[in-house]
Amino acid sequence: MADLLDDTAITSALDGLPGWERDGDSFVRTAELPSFPAAIAVVNRVAEIAEERDHHPDIDIRWRTLRFRLSTHSAGGLTEKDVGLAGAISEQLDAAQG
Structure with missing residues (x-):
């Protein structure tokens, strides 16, 4: 199992x-693409x-x-797997x- 990241x-x-934020035990990013097919x-x-x-992310x-x-x-939170993805x-x- 992956180790949880601490706050630091x-x-x-x-x-x-850039563009990512922390929301509790998750990283979240919202992006607008030029078109539906591009998205x-x-x-x-x-x-x-x-x-x-x-x-796998939630999308x-x-x-x-x-x-x-x-x-x-x-793991119950954020790990290096999340950072990499x-x-x-x-x-x-x-x-x-x-």
């Missing part, structure tokens, strides 16, 4: 993850990454607005938003 580590991780394309790429890492899709929520449920999601969003 979480704050430090968020410093390197779905990001979701599909994130799904592939999540499968490779065996770590809310509202037309062209995506909201990602990350937490390591098996947040970074990978950010890369996909940055590429899609140009």
Whole structure:
């Protein structure tokens, strides 16, 4: 099982993850894409990454607005798995938003 991050580590991780916020025991990011197909394309790429890492975000899709929520449920909070996946999601969003 992954080790939980303490508050200092979480704050430090968020410093390197622009657009992400802490919401209790989760990292959350909302992003608006240029179109619905662009949003779905990001979701599909994130799904592939999540499968490779065996770590899956909660994703809310509202037309062209995506909201990602990350937490390591098996550990009961935030771990390095969440930090890594947040970074990978950010890369996909940055590429899609140009």
